[in-house]
Amino acid sequence: MTVAFTPPETSPAPPAPVSDPIARDAREFGAYARTGGWAFGLKVARSVRPGGQGADETPKVSAKEFAELAGCSPDRVMRYYKAWDRAADDGLVPQFEALTPGQEVELPDADVWLSYYVSRNSATSERGTAITEAAEAEGIRPTKALEVAENPTALRAAILADPSTARAARQALLDRVREDPDLQAELARDVVRTDELKKAVAGESRAADRIGYVRQIAESGQIKTPAGQTVDAPADLRQEAERHLSLIDELDEGEDSGEWAAEAYDTMKSLVVEAVETDPGLRVQERRTKFYSSLQKATKVFEELTFDDAGEFYEDDMVQRLEDLQQAVAVCIASLRGARANHPEG
Secondary structure, eight states: OOOOOOOOOOOOOOOOOOOHHHHHHHHHHHHHHHHTTHHHHHHHHTTBOOTTOOTTTOSOBOHHHHHHHHTSOHHHHHHHHHHHHHHHHTTSSOOGGGOOTTOOOOOOOHHHHTTTOOOOGGGGSHHHHHHHHHHHHHTSOHHHHHHHHTOHHHHHHHHHHOHHHHHHHHHHHHHHHTTOHHHHHHHHHHHHHOHHHHHHHHHHHHHHHHHHHHHHHHHHOEEEOTTSOEEEOOHHHHHHHHHHHHHHHTSOTTOOOHHHHHHHHHHHHHHHHHHHHTOHHHHHHHHHHHHHHHHHHHHHHHHTOOOTTHHHHOOHHHHHHHHHHHHHHHHHHHHHHHHHHHOTTO
16 A cells, blocks of 8 residues: 655744844834934934033033034034924924933824925025915925925926926916016016017907907997097997907917907997997097098198208209198188088088
């Protein structure tokens, strides 16, 4: 009889012992994962003496000594120090004076650390303070805004590559330009020196003027005739202006309003001319206004002529033109007098 050989069961091998350095690293990693920068902030807070305390009053050391022991710069140590100081003022962590070297305390969550810690020297400058305040007003972490401000090349790359970033930058520039005369002047120079921008600005300005013309009729209920009279708009004309304006106002942001503005403007111009021509009284007044306007312009031009040096530039053609003008004026006067004779009540 053949007996099958069954190998003896073997138990899993016990885990290899973990060396102390690995275990220490794991514990420290876990502590940092839970508390983030607070763990290092505590090391500074309990080891660096606060301002106003002398070396003989506390076992703590100066920020410079601590930095030398840590192998980093005093500035870096002070950034942790100031973050802890701000948190202590808010009651999140103990004050420096309450801490002793080696003391452990309960630390806030890691996410809160970034609200107090600023990793850049620029944050302490006037420029950095302004950026920090603006970031807080926008509801974002100051560290993000400071990082962008210190790397304009990265900002440029994002604007060039991403339309949404470009739109955000455009809106930010518009918000700033209202309060920055120097930036206004720089942008204006950039526009006039760039043909594409100059054409775009001219087009947008023309569209804005046309929309303004339609809006003025819709909101004021008055029209300006071609001769320059301001009169009340007929009800149907005003309603047409309101209709066009509502269509323009409903356009999505960024949608080109140029064609809509042109159509509205041309329509309203035609309706204004039609309104003048279909109202006998307004039509007569319009022609009277045009005549007076032309007469005033002609009078002003003639009054500006000077003949002090006529002997130096005299030509026969000049005299001929003035004689023709004289005849035209005589005909005009005769026509007006004839009209008065036919309508003595005028």
